[in-house]
Amino acid sequence: MTRKTKKENTKFIKLLQQLLFLLGIVALWQLLYFVGVDLLEFWKPYAMPSPAGVWKSLVRLIESGTLFTAIGNSLLRGMIGFLISVAFGTVLGFLMEHFPFLHQNMRPFVMGVQTLPSVCWVPFSILWFGLSEQAIIFVVIMGSAFSIAIATDNAIHNVPPIYKKAALTMGASQKQIYRKVILHACLPELISGLKQGWSFAWRALMSGEVMTTCIGLGQTLITGRNLADINQVMLVMIIIVLVGILIDQIFFRSLERRIYRKRGLA
Amino acid sequence: MSLLLKNVTKTFQDSGQDAVRNVDLEIRDGEFVCVVGKSGCGKSTLLNLIAGLEKPTSGEILLDGAPIKGPGADRVVMFQEHALFPWLNVIQNVKFGMELAGVPRQEQEEKAMKYLELMQLADYRNYAIHQLSGGMRQRVALARALTLDSKILLMDEPFSALDKQTSNRLRAELQDIWMQTRRTIFFITHSVEEAVYLADRVIVLSNGKDSVQDIVPIALERPRHVYDEAFVEYRRRILSEVQKEL
Numbered sequence: 101m102t103r104k105t106k107k108e109n110t111k112f113i114k115l116l117q118q119l120l121f122l123l124g125i126v127a128l129w130q131l132l133y134f135v136g137v138d139l140l141e142f143w144k145p146y147a148m149p150s151p152a153g154v155w156k157s158l159v160r161l162i163e164s165g166t167l168f169t170a171i172g173n174s175l176l177r178g179m180i181g182f183l184i185s186v187a188f189g190t191v192l193g194f195l196m197e198h199f200p201f202l203h204q205n206m207r208p209f210v211m212g213v214q215t216l217p218s219v220c221w222v223p224f225s226i227l228w229f230g231l232s233e234q235a236i237i238f239v240v241i242m243g244s245a246f247s248i249a250i251a252t253d254n255a256i257h258n259v260p261p262i263y264k265k266a267a268l269t270m271g272a273s274q275k276q277i278y279r280k281v282i283l284h285a286c287l288p289e290l291i292s293g294l295k296q297g298w299s300f301a302w303r304a305l306m307s308g309e310v311m312t313t314c315i316g317l318g319q320t321l322i323t324g325r326n327l328a329d330i331n332q333v334m335l336v337m338i339i340i341v342l343v344g345i346l347i348d349q350i351f352f353r354s355l356e357r358r359i360y361r362k363r364g365l366a
Numbered sequence: 367m368s369l370l371l372k373n374v375t376k377t378f379q380d381s382g383q384d385a386v387r388n389v390d391l392e393i394r395d396g397e398f399v400c401v402v403g404k405s406g407c408g409k410s411t412l413l414n415l416i417a418g419l420e421k422p423t424s425g426e427i428l429l430d431g432a433p434i435k436g437p438g439a440d441r442v443v444m445f446q447e448h449a450l451f452p453w454l455n456v457i458q459n460v461k462f463g464m465e466l467a468g469v470p471r472q473e474q475e476e477k478a479m480k481y482l483e484l485m486q487l488a489d490y491r492n493y494a495i496h497q498l499s500g501g502m503r504q505r506v507a508l509a510r511a512l513t514l515d516s517k518i519l520l521m522d523e524p525f526s527a528l529d530k531q532t533s534n535r536l537r538a539e540l541q542d543i544w545m546q547t548r549r550t551i552f553f554i555t556h557s558v559e560e561a562v563y564l565a566d567r568v569i570v571l572s573n574g575k576d577s578v579q580d581i582v583p584i585a586l587e588r589p590r591h592v593y594d595e596a597f598v599e600y601r602r603r604i605l606s607e608v609q610k611e612l
Contacts, residue, residue, distance in 0.1 A: 284453040
């Protein structure tokens with residue numbers, strides 16, 4: 101057996117293990133439901149979701165088209181907010197790194213704002229924009245832009261000075277230092293910062309969506325509560341986790357892996 | 367080319383680095399100058415001053431009669447760490463300096479290949495930096511420095527992070543290259559043997575009132591051999607000079 105297929109095999113086995121583990125959790129959940137609701141009547145059926153109930157909700161929401169509309173709307177909204185955050189956050193981060201005055205005074209302020217849970221921006225946002233798309237996007241931006249700014253500041257700041265020194269003694273201008281050295285040198289850390297920024301954006305998006313009435317995953321979650329349908333609530337929570345992981349894995353993780361591998365860091 | 371240091375002094379307020387005191391020195395065109403001295407005697411500071419990475423507290427440094435204002439491609443530096451860029455492959459790294467200067471692409475390619483061949487690295491042109499050994503990385507860094515045709519090449523202990531065997535091989539290669547190209551080289555080392563092997567003149571730095579303790583011209587034919595009697599004698603003399611307590 102060659103080394104490569106061996107490696108693929110262990111990968112496959114790991115995946116299988118993860119899958120079995122998840123199945124185990126679902127089985128346990130079903131057992132808990134059976135014992136707690138059917139056998140002991142400890143919980144009322146409307147207070148406890150079950151795997152079967154969640155499955156039924158899934159089928160229903162897919163058939164009515166609600167689910168994919170909700171996912172699509174949420175993703176679009178999240179992407180718009182995230183992209184604005186990236187534009188705003190990287191520029192702010194760059195400025196904070198470049199000007200010592202901003203680094204000393206602006207950075208603590210930005211870090212302070214960053215500690216505010218994004219849901220706290222919702223009342224402010226609704227007063228400004230009403231129960232609208234803009235209100236949610238504003239919450240997303242407030243939730244992620246500052247973390248991206250700090251990550252950008254750090255990423256540039258952590259570029260090994262030897263790279264700058266080497267370029268300077270080869271005749272690089274200040275502009276060339278930024279364009280040909282710092283931009284590339286800070287990339288791995290910057291991507292990690294953007295990945296974290298995305299996870300903040302996704303959380304902020306859900307805070308915004310459950311508080312307003314625009315169609316999306318957050319609103320589907322609230323509809324579930326209004327209908328006292330705990331299975332739908334559970335289903336939407338699972339979907340929110342899955343979509344978040346999916347973007348993280350298919351986009352950021354693969355980008356990160358490519359850059360790290362090219363530089364021999366992985 | 368002439369490099370002139372006139373009564374150069376550099377002191378540091380927060381004393382994190384080593385000071386340099388009253389250095390008068392002329393480096394002539396095509397000369398190979400080595401600097402030795404105990405750690406903390408200001409060897410690297412002297413190099414940084416010439417590179418323009420530090421400014422002298424007093425005195426002046428003139429390159430072809432003009433004072434040095436900051437770092438520039440006419441005084442390219444090769445560092446102890448290879449300082450190659452991990453996001454570029456071997457040949458892209460070698461071209462980097464030429465790209466900054468806006469050298470036409472065709473010329474970049476030809477010159478990069480010329481120096482990679484000189485370093486016996488032509489086959490590795492598309493390798494990533496992390497795939498190379500320590501010695502190969504320093505050879506790529508040397509190729510990159512040579513492409514710039516700088517007036518003087520500043521080398522800050524370039525071989526000292528390598529194992530003895532590799533560093534011996536690299537200094538022999540450097541000697542060959544110097545004999546072929548007669549570049550002006552200012553070379554910092556903590557190895558007296560390396561200095562005697564490479565230099566036309568060895569400058570001994572110390573912590574005394576004046577930084578330059580002695581300047582020893584090495585009148586040995588090249589290529590040099592470390593076990594020659596005259597070589598050993600130079601080595602003994604300079605070593606005792608370095609170890610002298612002031």
